[in-house]
Amino acid sequence: MGRYVARRLLQFIPVVLGTMFLLHYITTLGIQFTGDPIRALFGDQRPPESVLNSMRERYGLDNSCLQQKGNPCIGMFIDRVGQFLQGDFGQSIIFRRPVIDEVMDRAPITIRLTAIAIVFETVIGITIGVMAALRKDKFVDNGVRIVTTLLISTPIFVFGVLVQVFGALKLRLWLQGQGAPSWMSDMFSPVYLVDNPWLSLIVPGMVLGAVSLASIARLTRTSLIENLRADYVRTARAKGLAPRRTVGVHALRNSLIPVVTYIGIDIGTLMGGALITETIFSIPGIGQGVYLAVQAQDALTVIGVTTLLVLVFLVANLIVDLLYAVLDPRIRYD
Secondary structure, three states, X not given: OHHHHHHHHHHHXXXXXXXXXXXXXXXXXXXXXXXXXXXXXXXXXXXXXXXXXXXHHHOOOOOHHHHOOOOOOHHHHHHHHXXXXXXXXXXXXXXXXXXXXXXXXXXXHXXXXXXXXXXXXXXXXXXXXXXXXXXXXXXXXXXXXXHHHHHHXXXXXXXXHHHHHHHHHHHHHHHHHOOOOHXXXXXXOOOOOOOOOOHHHHHHHHHHHHHHHHHHHHHHHHHHHHHHOOHHHXXXXXXXXXXXXXXXXXXXXXXXXXXXXXXXXXXXXXXXXXXXXXXXXXXXXXXXXHXXXXXXXXXXXXXXXXXHHHHHHHHHHHHHHHHHHHHOOOOOOO
């Protein structure tokens, strides 16, 4: 196990470096072909060239390679890697502060949002998936398939706006009119509330995890139906084991392997893909920060945040691989 973990950790290095270079090259091309982001900050104003040069030096955009279209700026990339290794992710153009400070302020909000989404999609998705599998081709199974298909086919920005307007805003006004406690109305707030950072994230978290919930439910249903037909389940039933133990201990554990794989991948996806949800509900998280950075051509912020998200994604996948041995004792990492 230890050697396997060490080998996987070493594999992180080329993946992270490759991601950083790809992001560096894309953002470099963006500056080379669309123009100087420092000059764009001033709009129609024309500041002295000395001011522009000073700001370019401050934000690491004073390299002459940025004036040559198609130049990958290898030297600039090497310098950035050295800075990142020292924990220096540079200065953000849009936020006018160190990138790492901006990430540290926004990350807890996105982590809370992601945690709510993961718990929601895992508990509800697995539960309704098991119910559908045990009642295959019956009313419950057909209902689950219809609902999950609708969730998967509805764009997140459409679903988010509908939930915000009808499920949050109007419901909150109705609760306030009925004299409901303030915490209950805050739970259905259409925007993020600093005073209630957990309650006001429940509805956005459910929106964020809705599509993944549908996928988890369908994965659980399909996998469990397949395992219920396996020989080891028939043997367990022939031995007289209770149906709850046969399904819950034997069939479900093996059925959860693809589900755990999906959830592990989904952790990184949700943290990076919360951009739309955070924008709809005005949540000052990492997704909203990346959106603002892309608009301002803030390369350092985009590269720094995405690199950290890649690390989260890699660690989550490593944990998932280790959980395989817990779900299936036949799996060994020698």
